Amino acid sequence: MTMRAYLAYCGKSFSKHISYRSEVWLRIIGNIVIMFIQVSIWKSLAASSPSHMLNISEMVTYSVITTSVMNLLMTRVYQSIDSKLQSGDICSDLQKPISYPWYLFFEQLGTVGFQLLFNVVPSILIALLLFGIQLPEASNLLPFLISLFLAMIISFLIGYLVALIAFWFLTTFALNWTLGALMTVFSGVFVPIWFFNPFWAELANMLPFQYLGYIPSAIYLGKIEQPYLILLQGCGWAATLLLVVNLLWWKAIKRLIVQGG
């Protein structure tokens, strides 16, 4: 029966977003603009470099996929906790007979569901018309879907980790800044990791951020030889993060400090 409560949260979170209709349009436009900028950069780069270096249709597809994946990430979970810690609203959440981490997860899931339906799908359709994208090989489809799921889980855990640290510092600003920078570089949103020099590529491979953009897109494009192995490593990351997060949550709940009053 508790599952019903979490699904209800998921549903309410979904409908909450629908109440702002203009946001739907603005987000789609925003996505298309980002894709357009990336596509333009790759096109101009392709024009000035030897043809074997850059496969333009591949890069267009890569840009569209990473931008879309970015919309499905749950890292923003820390924003929810941060504002609630500042305002003290976290009290109300903690006074409910629910598991707070699961509540957060399903709240994010509702948001992601909304994003998928009203943002990602329309953006991809528009991108298909404007830029044209490659379709994946059938054998890559399953690992790609798994990688999307993994991206959601890992992003949630990273966001939640940041949020938990906020229980100690009571603000996430600095952490959030750092996280933003790390994600921009190491998730491979703007530049695929295969263009990194060996040192940076090695570093990127050692971090979990590549699962938030690069891995799904690379699997989609068939750039990864053993996708299942990579996914297994991703599961390892998820498990490690889960462990850390549980440890921190257990400590955080012991020393709850609620601001205000």
Next chain:
Amino acid sequence: MAIIQINQLVKEYRTNKRFTGPFGLIKSLLSTEYVNTRAVDGISFSIDSGESVGYLGPNGAGKSTMIKMLTGILVPTAGDIQVDGKIPYRHRKEIARKIGVVFGQRSQLWWDLPVVDSFELHKHIYNISDSDYNSRVQQYIELLDMGSFVNKPVRQLSLGQRMRAEIALALLHNPEILFLDEPTIGLDVIAKHNIRTFLRQVNQETNVAIMLTTHDLKDIEEICDRIIIVNHGKSVFDGDVHHLKREIGGINKQVTIEFHIDPGEIAFPNALLIRDEGVRKKYEFIHHEGEENSLMRSIMSIPNVDQIKDISIEDMSIEEIIHKAFVNLNQNSKIRV
């Protein structure tokens, strides 16, 4: 049966020490010195099921801290605390099913969604059966007159409407204790009155224990049988309203009288002159048992009564009452109930 039991409860907050002066900011950043503040300092009381208790005190007296400890979201520094026989911070989720909480300055409703959506969510969270849910929602919609706005998004409600919805939400799972943290803050007179009447009724009919913190003495007089006054983290008074009035010699009233022309000196046998600005004079009328209407009679009997332009009568503020309770209690230490 005691549903809340608290014994010698202490809550200390540790904060970084702040320094002032030219290098104060840097010193504050690097320093490892801490300041301990005691928000709750050795308070003991117990509340029976079905009781209605006003928890009164000035800002910063540790009222909200107490509620947070009772609901299990703050861990006390020392002392014993039990709600329904359990330690709240160890059994947060179990305790949560037994309590309802309303924060006057916060919302538990989903801002962007209609009020009923929050109710439905609550139904799933607290696992309320369909029949219970439907009958209670129906009942509260009627009692709190919410019919006109249950289907509106919360952000479009007035503060009074929102507060009614908050209270209904907190009661949906039929809690044994209802905590209200300043439930009437910012409401107009009629809205305050409606909420007080409703809370009184719920308390008497459903036997839910009510513990409310407030600044407004009227809240307490209309809802609560018992008052606990706290100041600087300590309990200053614990007893019923009549008892408090007797203890502090009644609640005095401050009366400002404005005349058209300066009437000169006017003295009342039952009042002290606090301020005399000629045409505007301020008195404190001393309360005497059994002479509740002597105030108006005194004012009407002055010779310049036809020269009165305006009169305002104010109750003593909570701060003044606490001050008075303090002074009286210090003079007479046996009074603690």
